Amino acid sequence: MLVGGGIRLIPAHFLLFEKLINVIHEHAAQARIAFNTNPADTAEAVRR
Template sequence: MTAVLAIGLDPCFADFSAMPEFTPELVRAYIEAEIARVRQSGFEVDMHLIAPGANAEAGVEAALRAGSFDCVVIGAGLRDASEHFLLFEKILNLVHRLAPNASIAFNTTPADTAEAVQRWVAPGCSK
């Protein structure tokens, strides 16, 4: 089965000031529903939500070392916020170093993770 690691910013640490209709709980529910949809599409998925700070890199490193992944998805919440740019860069380099054969995909919202994975790998076909 195709193994996917989904890495994203824990919604508790996201800035929703520009989108007051969203809450961390609502975004987490969207993420969980999308991960379920990715699994229903035939992928094995591990999800790792990170908190900015000293332990973020160590947690991602542990997640990457815990399995062999065909695709790593990095969420928009981590990539798009300028205050997380350096963390995103560090995470991207960890993925490059520890999962060199994995495709790297980017979603644009919690609702298009399955499409991001499908752009790079076919379900049920590991590399």
């Protein structure tokens, strides 16, 4: 699962980000979670 910077880096979206992480963890506990900072580093974030 990749959570983009558009959700994670904007302070007004903090609660949404927190809810998304909790839902991912609840429904896909074994999933890897990646975080990018912009569209250009998405592939790098997924590879990590």
